[in-house]
Amino acid sequence: MDHALVAEDLSRSYGDTTALDGVSLAVERGEVFALIGPNGAGKTTLVRALTGTTTPDSGAVSVFGSPPDAVDENRIALLPQAFSPPERLTGRELLAYYAGLYDESRPVEAVLAEVGMAADADAWYETLSGGQRRRICVGTALVNDPDLLFLDEPTTGIDPAGRRDLRSLIADLAAGGTTVFLTTHDMAEAEELADRVGLLADGRLVEVGSPEALVAAHGGESRLVVETAAGTDALAGTDYRVSATRDELTIHGIGPEGIGEAVTALERAGIEYESLAWTQPSLENVYLELADERVAEEPATAGGAR
Template identity: 55%
Template sequence: MTGTSRADGVGDDGSDGRDGAVAAGADRDHGDGDDDGDGPARRALSATDVRKAYGDVRALDGVDLAVDRGEVFGLIGPNGAGKTTLVRGFTGTTDVEGTVELLGADPTDADPERIGLLPQSFDPPARLTARELLEYYAGLYAQARSVDSVLADVGLSDDADAWYETLSGGQKRRVCVGTALVNDPEVLFLDEPTTGIDPAGRRDVHRLVRDLAAGGTTVLVTSHAMDEIERLADRVGLIREGRIVAVGTPSELIAEHGGEPTLSVRLSDGAAADGAETALRAVTSRTRFSAARGRDGASVGKTADLVVSGVEPASIDAVVEALAAAGVEVESLSWSEPTLEDVYLELTGETYRPTALEMAESGGDR
């Protein structure tokens, strides 16, 4: 998402609301009933037959989705798939058709003190230090956390008094995360939260998100980092062309759509690929092969990479023995399980696709 919105006014994109805030995982009573089952009382977010069009471009095309309280929900999909529009519908910053509820009410009626939003981009309101920026955002709420505790959470205690514009890209993103930590929302929206942050900072943010969820905060995360979503999310929804096409836990989605484990074998002699395939077919009939080949079908190059699908760890020794018996020299091999990225590629068919919706969402309604 681009642009910011504020608790006491209208954001840069002309929408109501404000940039979010998060607590450090304090437990809370959400207060909308004692239902411990799967009923409406447990839902923090719900969408029923939600639709949205930008002119002739349909951004959302009948979305049905429910997110429980205290859940970390990952929303993934190609650029222009409708992620931003759906989040705007949940936050009440974009009008949509259908039914959307935030904490059991229409998003436009929600108390801004209960909602947090971390935008993808961040434009400070003035030339301020990291501490002053957090103090500014803390002042937008009736109740706010200690700025020092927020600075500690995002790893900026030592740089608290540095001018924002002098910080590195990763440090600036930490400040942006900090603006989403200054109050204690019940629902938090995070758009690409770790963009530009180094691995250590990513771990800090991941730990913080888990702490928040353990304390009862509902977190909806959008990200193109599939490993991040796989690590963080209790459940994941994949949106494509305005429709939710799959929802489940990461392990469920991987089991259903991720494919088989693969064994990648690098042969020292590319000309040995044919012999290697013959040897491996004698080990199992479930394997499939791919190797670098010339236009005439012959294997080429000093080495050849052979990918064997459907090999479980217990079968790796048999593969190595079969190759050795055939006189095929192996330079290296590696085994990998399918991941959420494989699910993404299977269900979308591509890593990136510019669409008319992407262009529309970058306009005035973004």
């Protein structure tokens, strides 16, 4: 495979706290890889190790076949979660400043348009909203037209329309051959954008796979939730697997093609209901399942991974 990024058995500790515990992964060129995990799982430490801004205690990182600090700076870009550029510059001035740090850079106006800031490019950074600031910050990571782009929580603080636009931009970058390593707490974002997803918990990479594969393996079943006071006995004698609360009856394992038959069974049983809602498992279900399992397996410790 043609890998843009390879990490082998990375470990990093801060005093008595283990931030990374033997993490290995490989990201192909042109792939969008999303890293998810609880706060304190070690995501930021892993990004720092992969970009060469933190030296692991053990293990090795290869970026385009070389150590991170030996890679041409034009080929790699990082947008950290915490980024505070000079506030008394306009968005246009900020992008021009960062573009000037590279031997070759993209046109500032084109980048402003891509991140949706062309109309507000002459406003001082300090006067921009949180979402507008984040758009400008994303722009600073794009001015060198990187081959490998690290985005640490890129859509934090951005309104829904802005998130949609940035997701579209990330998808376009990947379609054009840019490798994107993304950390996010937004499971819908990871599910929409990522070719593969890795779950990091307690410094260990618990699971890696495509969103579809992870949902199939760990997401649980689709289900039909019926708003009714009827209990599980209401469908006794049928093949349905059901559970109930005081005001809901859940029929488990129902695919979209089986909804009509299930409704017929409810009517035959004389069950009165207010509403029906069919839900299917998502990456959020995977996250909750695997993260909860990890917490249950690990004994409580003082402190946490950074």
